[in-house]
Amino acid sequence: MKKGERRKFELLQIAYKMFLTRGYENTSVDEIIEAAGIAKGTFYYYFKSKEQLLEEVIGMMIEEEEQQARLMLHSDQPIPQKIMAIMAAFRPTQDEQTIGDALNQFENILMHEKINRKIIDTIIPILAEVVEAGVQEGIFCCDHIPERLRIILIVSNGLFDEHSHYSKDDITVFVDLIEKMLGAKKGTMEFVKELIRY
Amino acid sequence: MKKGERRKFELLQIAYKMFLTRGYENTSVDEIIEAAGIAKGTFYYYFKSKEQLLEEVIGMMIEEEEQQARLMLHSDQPIPQKIMAIMAAFRPTQDEQTIGDALNQFENILMHEKINRKIIDTIIPILAEVVEAGVQEGIFCCDHIPERLRIILIVSNGLFDEHSHYSKDDITVFVDLIEKMLGAKKGTMEFVKELIRY
DNA sequence: CAAGAAAATCGACCGAAAGTCGAAAAAATG
């Protein structure tokens, strides 16, 4: 009862690393069990399929990031900066993708898409709180906050996903999008341009 | 020299239908060759891989849709309607997806993503012409037209993709997005709400 | 038209990968 939990966690860790560096499609169950030093049957004792493993890996991943993001709710940054900080908390850190994603462009789409969707659903309620506060303060002016956030996040993922080269103009328009969608004064989000390297 | 062309076209047609109804991942090469009544080797004489077949199927598909879309450039509709008509030309028609996509939600992601990206790249220059004209006429007011269009299209795909349930509010905000991004007067795109069933 | 070249077709075979299963070992239980 205790040992099983540990084993499963260990498998999640190993898979997490391998999925991130080599991609989901390019990592076979055989490789995972070899890395873990266990037999095929043991793996399928803990996960009913490779895809369920992916699901759980993503769940674990996002849970961590969500905690990071929620910490920022109570930081003392200005609201616009807070929003971007929360969004950044859900972006893979530098070292986590370097080698992997560059190569695994299209093979990793399933994983990417699953992550993106889950991130969006997780992050919206958090950001909504902040935007709500921004509306109170008069920085923003808008209704339908969750729907507006969803749009911003979809664009953020679609535009700045790896293996997608974006230009300075893309960033300019992205900033404009945020301001317009949230009803902020022009320039409110200007600082974002410094955040994104292109 | 002639026969080969016909065979290849026939394979493209068969694959097109099967990919659409059963999904790319759920259609095996064996099933395709069985439907076509040919041997494995013959298939690989025409396509170097299953993925290349997909690529060509998508290419064929979008080429047709592009022609449809370009026809509308010279129609006499008002500019806002023209924009939506062009966008609609690139959406799968009703009967093409019914059964298939409902089931193949996640398995078809690769195909979907490839289609979406190709559609966006194909459609932007066409729409840009129309928006440009709209700016001349004073209906719209914006710079960076291609970048703005890309954002609108990313949202359109991300929001209204199959297996994604959207609400009335989503549509409201989507309309607002288009108006704001293109610098149109409020209400210019109101008619879109009647176009999208939710 | 005959004969050789080129194009098209065939299908057995291969290797990789996900997933199954019954049996055995290890751990918990009482």
Place this chain on the structure above:
DNA sequence: CATTTTTTCGACTTTCGGTCGATTTTCTTG
């Protein structure tokens, strides 16, 4: 200690994309 439950094992199966050398069909041309 006996028995029940949990965990582990690994050979085996199936599916699938892809290869390859042999064979047939079609085209070319002297």
